[in-house]
Amino acid sequence: MSDCIFCNIVAGQLPCGKVYEDDEVLAFHDIHPFARVHFLIIPKAHIATLADAGPEHERLLGKMLLLAPRLAKEQGLADGFKTLINTGRGGGQEVFHIHIHVFGGGDPVRKT
Ligand code: 5GP
Numbered sequence: 001m002s003d004c005i006f007c008n009i010v011a012g013q014l015p016c017g018k019v020y021e022d023d024e025v026l027a028f029h030d031i032h033p034f035a036r037v038h039f040l041i042i043p044k045a046h047i048a049t050l051a052d053a054g055p056e057h058e059r060l061l062g063k064m065l066l067l068a069p070r071l072a073k074e075q076g077l078a079d080g081f082k083t084l085i086n087t088g089r090g091g092g093q094e095v096f097h098i099h100i101h102v103f104g105g106g107d108p109v110r111k112t
């Protein structure tokens, strides 16, 4: 087992509620949702934070971002959604494997 939770999810060593998967990207429901719909989009490759991403990740990060509206719509967020990337301890990041939060539904939601 890796010491990275999300790498273990990618490796199939921890379960997840899968929303989407291809050879480079995985999306799954957040275990502690703060909205009716709340899922995470992650790269399969380990990149710790957005600040650790480089030019070689430009296409991958673009792909992840463009997946957000498509998957949000599939998850029933036809009316819109929020996206969030916490970066570093000062940015409130808890899992150090880069991920995009996508959430919405129900009452307007706010992440502080
Ligand atoms: P961060 O604060 O790093 O941006 O967010 C990490 C997110 O990962 C949190 O919203 C947390 O609920 C979620 N999370 C942490 N561990 C797991 C897990 O094992 N499975 C799933 N599905 N989500 C997790």
Ligand code: ZN
Pocket: 004, 005, 006, 007, 008, 045, 046, 047, 096, 097
């Ligand atoms: Zn990882």
